[in-house]
Every structure is written in C-alpha cells, then in structure tokens.
Amino acid sequence: MEIDVNKLIGSALETRKNAYAPYSNFYVGAALLTVSGKIYTGSNVENASYPSGICAERSAFSAALSAGERNFIAIALTGGKNSRKAEKFCYPCGMCRQFMSEFCKSDFKIISAKSENKYEIYTLGELLPKGFDLDV
Numbered sequence: 001m002e003i004d005v006n007k008l009i010g011s012a013l014e015t016r017k018n019a020y021a022p023y024s025n026f027y028v029g030a031a032l033l034t035v036s037g038k039i040y041t042g043s044n045v046e047n048a049s050y051p052s053g054i055c056a057e058r059s060a061f062s063a064a065l066s067a068g069e070r071n072f073i074a075i076a077l078t079g080g081k082n083s084r085k086a087e088k089f090c091y092p093c094g095m096c097r098q099f100m101s102e103f104c105k106s107d108f109k110i111i112s113a114k115s116e117n118k119y120e121i122y123t124l125g126e127l128l129p130k131g132f133d134l135d136v
C-alpha cells in the first residue's frame with residue numbers, strides 16, 4: 001500500500017495542537033495509518049500524577065485498537081518543546097516501541113517529522129532490534 005506521507009504528517013501536526021502537556025511542555029502528535037486506509041490520531045496527555053500520563057503514539061494506537069483495528073502500516077509523529085514548531089526530530093520512547101511491537105511487524109514504518117517535507121522514515125525493526133517477545 002502506498003503511504004501518503006504528507007497527509008499522515010499533516011494529521012500528526014494537527015493533532016499535536018491538542019497535546020495536554022502542562023508539566024513537561026513537550027507537545028507530541030501522532031497519526032497512525034491502518035491497512036484499511038484509515039488514520040487514527042493521538043496526542044500526549046499528561047497528569048499531575050506523572051506516570052498516569054500517556055504518550056501520543058499509545059494514544060493513537062489505543063484509539064485504533066478500540067475501534068477494532070488490528071493491522072497497521074505506519075505511524076507519523078512530531079514533537080518538541082515549542083508548541084507551534086517541532087525544531088528537532090522526535091522518536092518514540094522505549095515503552096511505545098515495545099507497545100507497537102505487540103501489534104506490528106518489523107517492517108512497520110515510523111515517520112519522525114519536523115514538518116510535512118522534513119522527515120525521516122525508519123522501520124520498527126530498526127528502532128527496536130531484539131524486542132521482547134514471549135515466543136522466542
């Protein structure tokens with residue numbers, strides 16, 4: 001399936017505006033593309049009890065999984081301290097990489113974006129080599 005990278009990044013940039021990050025002031029948006037061609041979005045949502053917060057990637061996955069989706073192609077993410085502009089590339093935290101590996105194969109694409117035309121593409125296998133797997 002062809003990935004419309006610009007559209008996926010656009011969704012992540014738009015969703016980042018809804019990030020709730022009063023504690024870290026680090027705003028993240030994610031947009032997840034399913035095999036069915038739908039896009040599910042998520043932002044980070046923090047909490048006064050810090051560990052209760054959730055990352056943008058797991059927000060997006062939770063939305064998709066809760067809607068019954070199980071097959072995924074790619075996720076775009078964008079984040080940074082400046083709420084309007086992502087100045088650096090942002091990469092998924094270790095917990096999110098492991099979370100993704102539950103539902104995605106090693107060729108799942110992770111697109112880290114500063115803007116629609118400034119992005120890097122990795123595979124989950126590259127970002128999580130030798131991830132935990134009960135079946136090994």
Ligand code: THU
Pocket residue numbers: 021024026027028043044045046053054055056057091092093096
């Ligand atoms: N965060 C994400 O949303 N995704 C990541 O992959 C890394 C970190 C969020 C969590 C927290 O709200 C803020 O960024 C600072 O850690």
